[in-house]
Amino acid sequence: xxxxxxxxxxxxxxxxxxxxxxxxxxxxxxxxxxxxxxxxxxxxxxxxxxxxxxxxxxxxxxxxxxxxxxxxxxxxxxxxxxxxxxxxxxxxxxxxxxxxxxxxxxxxxxxxxxxxxxxxxxxxxxxxxxxxxxxxxxxxxxxxxxxxxxxxxxxxx
Amino acid sequence: xxxxxxxxxxxxxxxxxxxxxxxxxxxxxxxxxxxxxxxxxxxxxxxxxxxxxxxxxxxxxxxxxxxxxxxxxxxxxxxxxxxxxxxxxxxxxxxxxxxxxxxxxxxxxxxxxxxxxxxxxxxxxxxxxxxxxxxxxxxxxxxxxxxxxxxxxxxxx
Amino acid sequence: xxxxxxxxxxxxxxxxxxxxxxxxxxxxxxxxxxxxxxxxxxxxxxxxxxxxxxxxxxxxxxxxxxxxxxxxxxxxxxxxxxxxxxxxxxxxxxxxxxxxxxxxxxxxxxxxxxxxxxxxxxxxxxxxxxxxxxxxxxxxxxxxxxxxxxxxxxxxx
Amino acid sequence: xxxxxxxxxxxxxxxxxxxxxxxxxxxxxxxxxxxxxxxxxxxxxxxxxxxxxxxxxxxxxxxxxxxxxxxxxxxxxxxxxxxxxxxxxxxxxxxxxxxxxxxxxxxxxxxxxxxxxxxxxxxxxxxxxxxxxxxxxxxxxxxxxxxxxxxxxxxxx
Numbered sequence: 001x002x003x004x005x006x007x008x009x010x011x012x013x014x015x016x017x018x019x020x021x022x023x024x025x026x027x028x029x030x031x032x033x034x035x036x037x038x039x040x041x042x043x044x045x046x047x048x049x050x051x052x053x054x055x056x057x058x059x060x061x062x063x064x065x066x067x068x069x070x071x072x073x074x075x076x077x078x079x080x081x082x083x084x085x086x087x088x089x090x091x092x093x094x095x096x097x098x099x100x101x102x103x104x105x106x107x108x109x110x111x112x113x114x115x116x117x118x119x120x121x122x123x124x125x126x127x128x129x130x131x132x133x134x135x136x137x138x139x140x141x142x143x144x145x146x147x148x149x150x151x152x153x154x155x156x157x
Numbered sequence: 158x159x160x161x162x163x164x165x166x167x168x169x170x171x172x173x174x175x176x177x178x179x180x181x182x183x184x185x186x187x188x189x190x191x192x193x194x195x196x197x198x199x200x201x202x203x204x205x206x207x208x209x210x211x212x213x214x215x216x217x218x219x220x221x222x223x224x225x226x227x228x229x230x231x232x233x234x235x236x237x238x239x240x241x242x243x244x245x246x247x248x249x250x251x252x253x254x255x256x257x258x259x260x261x262x263x264x265x266x267x268x269x270x271x272x273x274x275x276x277x278x279x280x281x282x283x284x285x286x287x288x289x290x291x292x293x294x295x296x297x298x299x300x301x302x303x304x305x306x307x308x309x310x311x312x313x314x
Numbered sequence: 315x316x317x318x319x320x321x322x323x324x325x326x327x328x329x330x331x332x333x334x335x336x337x338x339x340x341x342x343x344x345x346x347x348x349x350x351x352x353x354x355x356x357x358x359x360x361x362x363x364x365x366x367x368x369x370x371x372x373x374x375x376x377x378x379x380x381x382x383x384x385x386x387x388x389x390x391x392x393x394x395x396x397x398x399x400x401x402x403x404x405x406x407x408x409x410x411x412x413x414x415x416x417x418x419x420x421x422x423x424x425x426x427x428x429x430x431x432x433x434x435x436x437x438x439x440x441x442x443x444x445x446x447x448x449x450x451x452x453x454x455x456x457x458x459x460x461x462x463x464x465x466x467x468x469x470x471x
Numbered sequence: 472x473x474x475x476x477x478x479x480x481x482x483x484x485x486x487x488x489x490x491x492x493x494x495x496x497x498x499x500x501x502x503x504x505x506x507x508x509x510x511x512x513x514x515x516x517x518x519x520x521x522x523x524x525x526x527x528x529x530x531x532x533x534x535x536x537x538x539x540x541x542x543x544x545x546x547x548x549x550x551x552x553x554x555x556x557x558x559x560x561x562x563x564x565x566x567x568x569x570x571x572x573x574x575x576x577x578x579x580x581x582x583x584x585x586x587x588x589x590x591x592x593x594x595x596x597x598x599x600x601x602x603x604x605x606x607x608x609x610x611x612x613x614x615x616x617x618x619x620x621x622x623x624x625x626x627x628x
Contacts, residue, residue, distance in 0.1 A: 013507060013517065014339055014500050016332035018204070018387050020277055023328050024217040025185040029485050032182070036484060040545070046484065047175070047544060060181040062304055064221040070279060073332050073518060074511070110304070120177055122227060147219055147267070170350060170360065171343050171496055173489035175544050180485050186328050193327060197388070203327065204387060230361060230489050231354070332518070334591055338531040339503070342496040361489070374495040376618055378535040384593060424618070434491055436541060461533055461581070 003138035004082040005038035011075045021070035028063055031095045031107050034079045042135075048128045050115075056125050058091070058111040065107035066145055071099050082138035089113045089124050091135065094143050106143050160295035161239040162195035168232045178227035185220055188252045188264050191236045199292075205285045207272075213282050215248070215268040222264035223302055228256050239295035246270045246281050248292065251300050263300050317452035318396040319352035325389045335384035342377055345409045345421050348393045356449075362442045364429075370439050372405070372425040379421035380459055385413050396452035403427045403438050405449065408457050420457050474609035475553040476509035482546045492541035499534055502566045502578050505550045513606075519599045521586075527599050529562070529582040536578035537616055542570050553609035560584045560595050562606065565614050577614050 085092030095107040114122040242249030252264040271279040399406030428436040556563030566578040585593040
């Protein structure tokens with residue numbers, strides 16, 4: 001059983017913006033790529049081919065990130081992913097991103113197993129057996145998002 | 158005083174993914190672009206040039222989106238933005254995205270006014286006067302995110 | 315019969331990079347989006363559903379852009395597309411991008427009609443009839459790319 | 472003196488499109504990231520800080536790619552970069568991208584050294600000394616682009 005994964009990522013030039021820092025939307029791609037790398041490390045794919053030939057994917061139902069420091073071109077971001085929730089069809093991944101030992105962001109992706117129907121609609125499905133067999137919730141508390149706790153952010157009073 | 162803005166956006170081919178739907182990270186760009194369009198409609202820019210020549214920008218300190226339906230290539234997304242919070246340095250924008258009358262996502266961006274220092278660091282600043290003069294909080298309640306209310310999502314029990 | 319199209323596009327914040335200008339890769343998305351808008355204006359889609367239910371798409375076989383000026387956040391780019399070549403399966407689009415009357419880039423996309431086979435492979439197909447019926451080559455000469463004419467670029471001798 | 476570099480890249484989910492393949496615009500980012508990785512391997516950065524404190528960057532003046540095969544989510548792309556041209560201010564990089572031993576694309580980026588002036592304009596500059604000292608043209612012939620040789624592509628006659 002696995003519950004966490006660590007990886008690194010270097011900020012690309014194209015990921016920066018004219019404020020000179022990595023654009024915030026890229027953090028969601030970092031988190032998703034880390035999720036997929038975690039699954040690959042277990043022999044799983046986020047595009048799961050079932051035994052019956054159907055494909056189960058994991059569309060995101062929630063994505064959340066809080067940013068505390070900027071990162072810049074060529075910075076290396078350390079990404080710590082852990083599974084913070086698991087239900088019949090839903091996986092909740094939490095992320096802590098840091099750079100040179102300082103936290104830069106925390107994030108969360110909530111995804112739901114869906115089977116793609118022949119007419120390209122999405123239909124909620126149970127977690128595929130290899131996911132259910134190998135993934136367990138990490139022994140860490142949930143992330144404390146400022147917006148969830150009611151504490152607001154950033155130097156204001 | 159302004160507190161809301163409505164715009165539209167058509168899903169680009171490059172914004173879709175191999176699940177056949179718009180990739181979730183694009184919704185954060187949609188929301189940000191709508192914010193900038195709202196500001197432009199008031200003669201403001203998210204890269205604000207102060208009278209003293211310094212630039213005040215608005216890095217995001219939180220970005221959150223919950224997704225309820227997929228959208229696809231060439232779908233037109235209706236975006237409703239409103240200012241759901243305002244403090245000394247912080248603006249909180251809420252978003253409701255729909256397609257053909259059906260909600261597809263709700264989202265929130267929290268941004269903080271920062272002055273770029275000569276050595277390219279970011280320093281919290283007050284809202285520039287033209288922002289403070291023209292922006293007011295909308296008379297709508299806050300968004301009810303599933304993750305904030307504790308209600309979880311998506312067909313599981 | 316149609317052979318050209320004009321549209322506009324405003325540079326998004328996320329499309330800029332830490333050099334303070336629109337990242338070059340975004341120009342390819344601008345060109346592609348203009349192509350799709352051109353087709354839509356004719357009632358066509360780049361994802362063409364044939365009468366037999368199969369889908370014909372247009373993967374790119376060549377993409378080329380030469381850049382002469384930078385554009386920045388909130389600049390409005392004028393895009394002029396014209397059909398510069400057409401063969402049995404291939405369409406060649408040329409593009410001139412300008413900003414405030416000054417050329418910023420020229421580009422070319424060459425695309426090939428392909429049917430997606432049941433096992434997700436791509437198979438070259440004839441131009442679908444509605445494309446063949448409505449698209450004609452523009453009465454303009456081909457673009458003179460520096461690299462094609464052997465003239466090299468940019469202030470060097 | 473260095474003239475080439477090899478690296479690998481795995482196709483991300485967000486880089487795919489609804490045709491089920493990696494979107495073509497991503498190849499330009501792959502090429503650019505490989506260029507920057509090549510420079511880093513030599514202790515150089517594409518954002519070069521000169522001894523006088525000014526920054527020399529390398530905006531692209533031409534970007535060209537020809538595509539021969541599709542790649543998909545989780546495919547690993549082998550990237551071979553070589554320096555195919557070098558003049559006073561200009562570097563020309565050529566690329567061959569392959570997957571499991573089969574060529575998927577060839578490409579070219581032509582970049583020009585520019586100093587950013589205090590008013591944020593770009594001004595052509597000589598190659599910085601560490602670039603001139605370490606980079607040499609590779610002993611390979613130039614790429615034969617179909618569009619350059621006049622041979623057109625793709626199953627048509």
